[in-house]
Every structure is written in C-alpha cells, then in structure tokens.
Amino acid sequence: MNILGISAHYHDSAAALVVDGVTVCAVQEERLSRHKGDAAFPLLAIESCLQHAGIEPDELDAVVFYERPMLKFDRILTCALRAFPHSWRAFPKAMKNSLGEKVWMRGIISSHLGVPGRKVLFTEHHQSHAAAAFLTAPTRRAAIMTADAVGEWATLSVGDGERVANGPTTIRRFREIRFPHSLGMLYSTFTAYLGFKVNEDEYKVMGLAAYGQPTLVEQVRKLIGRTPDGAFALDLNYFEFHNTAERSYSSRFVDLFGPPRNPYEPIDLETAEGQRFANCAASVQRVLEDTLVELARALHQETGLPDLCLGGGVALNGVANARLLAESGFERVFVPPAPGDAG
C-alpha cells in the first residue's frame, strides 16, 4: 500500500511516502525550492518522494493531508467573531487566505496529482503529530504528548499508542488543550517580543536563554496560570495574537516586561538592556520547561508507561526535552527527526 502524506500552506511544507508501512522518503519543500520555511504546495517534495520510490501518482492508494481544513477554518472564523470589532483588520486577510486556497485542499491535491478525490484523506493536526512521534519511535507502547502553537483547535494533547505484532496500531488521544491557550503561542509571543521571527527563530530564544537568568519567572507566570484539572490557561489580557495578526503581545505585556527589542539592533549582554532580553528568554524557557515537565509527570502517573513520544513544534525545544527525560519519570523519551509541521 502506497500512502503519501502532505503538509502545506502554513509553514514548512513537506511530503512523506510510506510504502507498506515503511517510510521510504520524506523531504521538506524548502530543501528543494531553496525558500526558507517554504509554505507552498510541496510539488517538488512530492515529485522527489515518488521518484525515489519509482512510483507514479496513480499508483498511490491514499494521499493524506496533515490537518482538517474546514475545522481550522471554523477556528479562524470563530476567533474573528469572538474578537469583534477588534479583528476587523485581520478578518479580510484571514478570509482571503482561507477561502482563497486552504479550504479547497481536496480539489488542490486531486488536480495537482491527478488522483481521484476519494483517495484524498484528512487527519487532525495533533493526530498527525502523534502519529509521526509514535510510528517513528522504536517502542511497542508509549505515552504520547504533542504541543505546538495551534493546529485546528488543539494546542496540546496527551494520549497513548500501541503497536501489536501482526495486528493493528492504535493511537488514542485522551484530552487536549484548546486555542488560544497555547504553550507554543506563549513561546512565539516572546520570540516576537525579543525581535525574532515567529515560527522560525524560536530556537534563538532557546539559545538566548542560556545567557540569562530566570529572574522574570514570576512575571511570566502571570501570563500562564494552571487550571484546577492540571492544564493551563493564558491570561489573554497580555496577548493580542487571538485578535490581530499584527502583534502578538498587548501593551499590558509591554508594561510588564518593558519595551520590545528592535529586531535590527544586536543584543549586547554587557548592557542592562541586553541582559534584560536574555533574562526574558531564560524566564519563558524555565516556565515552558516546568509546565511541560508537570504535564508529562501527570501523564506518566496516569499511563504507567516507561516511554514517552513527543511531537509538535514545541518538541523542537531540545533543552526542554532534556528536562523531560530527566524529571518527568519516563525512562525513555522519543522525538522524531522533524517534530514540527514538516514531520
């Protein structure tokens, strides 16, 4: 059975080809198009995968898109309605973006590849992350945690996976935290505040954190509180990402942390201002790690499994992953080679 997986139209478009349950090729579009973070429909990546396996598009049994476009559209529209009238600038852009291309994925895939529409299938965004994390891990049974900025509605989900010899593989998601409450968005907001590019430069925040002290942890904790059931919720007064596409943090956020960094000025750690930015990075990194460790610890207690599979863009944070391995109680932690949207 030949199954082609596609990720497209947000960032880091990619394609992967699975033949009889074995991944024979997976490639990110940017590697072939030479456009960093390329979000275009991954024609080059698809072509490369098919060529590598020596098969034609009509030999594909299924083409699976990595999320449910209409469910995502539902979230975008609902958020625009909730933010009325502040979302008036973002609304036309979001609608043109969604209605212009993103919600017509079945037709787009079908026409690009020449496969019948019935062969085009959809899976939930976090289900895709969970599958990429579990199916690439050398384990038969594991707990699964996925976290990113946002998929359709989910921003973080927990569950488990089981692979039975000569039998079916099951991936279950127990529960999820929904947009706008998102660890990924919290981190991305600091990425933007620190003058870096969102969905691209989060690694720079992680790197900068090593040069600072987590002196602002209390302030960051004002932004993200724990709910009685063990999840978390953002205090939306400090954010604007759910209202507008122009800025992700509010003026209250600026009152709390000071003026944002000019993206074109170097960070000089010898100055108080440079040190403040490093401390901001260290503080959000610490809060991210603490939250992930607590969530993973609870998942470990719940499942009693020794292995944890991590997926989603937040799993690109290698420093947090190391703390998860050391402190969550899991004996082994597996992260796929591309845990973000490319995976």
Added chain:
Amino acid sequence: MPIKGKLVDKLLTFSNFKSHILTRLMMDSARPHERPTALDRMLAPLHRWIWSDTDRRVQKLLRFSETETDGGRDILRAAEVTSDPLLRRLYLEHAIDEFRHGVLFRHRAAALLKVASSGSNAGFQGEWLAPGGHGLDDLQVDGESDIDMLAFLHLSEKAAASRFTVYRDVMQHDPPTRAVFEEILRDETFHMNYTLTQLARVEPKQHRRHLWRARLSRLWKTYLRLATGLAGILGSLLLTIQYFVLLPPFAWLAKRAARREPSGWTIVAAGTSQSLDRQY
C-alpha cells in the same frame, strides 16, 4: 568587533577588490547609466511622497534588503548550474554584489530605525508602485537556459537601475540613503551591461528575440501582479463591509459561547479522529 560586523567588512573589502578585477569586463560592456523610464519619471512625485516618511522608508529598505539577498541566492544557484565558465564567474560576482546590497540596505534601515518613531508597519507603502530591486519572481533557476537567464537578468537589472535612479533623485532630504542608492546603482548598471554583453556573446544571432520574449513575460507578470493587487483591494473592501454588516449578531453569539466554555482540558471523544474522509 562582533563576528557579523567582521563578515560585513570582509564582504565590503572583497567588493572593492573585485571591482579592480572586473574593471576590464566593465570596460568591455560599458554603457552610460540607465535613464529612468517615462513611467518612473512620471511617478517621481509619488515616489517622493512614499519615501518622505521615515517609518515607510525603513520598511521599504528592509524589504529591498530581503529582495536583494533572495536574488543573490538565486544568482548563486545560477552560477552553480551554468556550464559556461565565464558566466559562472560573473554570476558569482553578481551574487556577491546582491548580498552586499542586502547588507547596505539593512544597515541603512537599522540606522534609520534609531530615529524612526516606531518600528511598526507604516501602512500604505505603494509596494506595486515603488517596487524594489529585481528579485527573481518565480523564475526556476534550475530549469532556465543561460540565454533565458541572461535575458531575464538584463531586463530586471535595467528596470531596477531605472527605479533606483528615481529613488536616488527623490532622496535629497536624506543624503546617507541617497548614497546607498548611488552605490548600488553603479553595480546595477554594471549588471545590466554585462548581462547584455554576455547574452550577445552566448546567442549572437537571436539575442534580441530572447530579449523580447523576456519583455513579454515581464509584462504578463506585471499585469498579473496588478490584477491580483486590485482583486485583493476589492476583496478586502467587500469582506470589511460584510464584517460590519453581517457579522455583529454572530459575533454576539460567539462571545456568549466563549464565556460558557470551560478552561483546561477538553476530553477527546473516542472515534472523533476515526473518519479520514471528513474535512471538519
């Protein structure tokens, strides 16, 4: 000095060194500076207005920086794929120029940012009226022949030289930015000339036909850009009207529903992810 600064200095020094090496080539293909086209001359008052605002200038310089750097990357790829040794050398020099232009634009924008009122988006920037350097649009470098690549580059550089002449002329109130354009303009003129000379060398008989084909292709892309821009404006206008006329009752309902939504975990019902046919 920070590593990045050293790198920039090296690029700039290398560029001076390179200019000596290329003097002969430049002499071979020397032509006077490109005069602005009639359209660019006609739009000069508009360009003057667009460039008069500091925030807008910063945003445009940053965009130019990206365009030049992207173009440089593509030309570097062209240098890798061409089988003509002289073209490879020239493309390489050209790419280095583009990267240096990117640095110059970025440095100037960073200097302006220090005095700009904000680093925010400055609203209307007349992007389709005052475009930047050439960029390589959707040209697939790997699939292009040397002839098509040279024809495309020549026209792009010619257009860029024409626009940068106008930008330089309307920048009398900002001598440092004017100096940046002046410096880049010299390179653009050289690029414009060497691409034409090389096109005539590679395809002595039919190079004019290729130039015309490239011209038509640019014209078509310009039309598409304008049409898309216009459609975008109309679409935004209609959607904004709908937003204020149709959405308020639904917004009220959505807000009411949001207030009732519990925070924390949401249980994922078994079977919700089972159907792979559904898009919602």
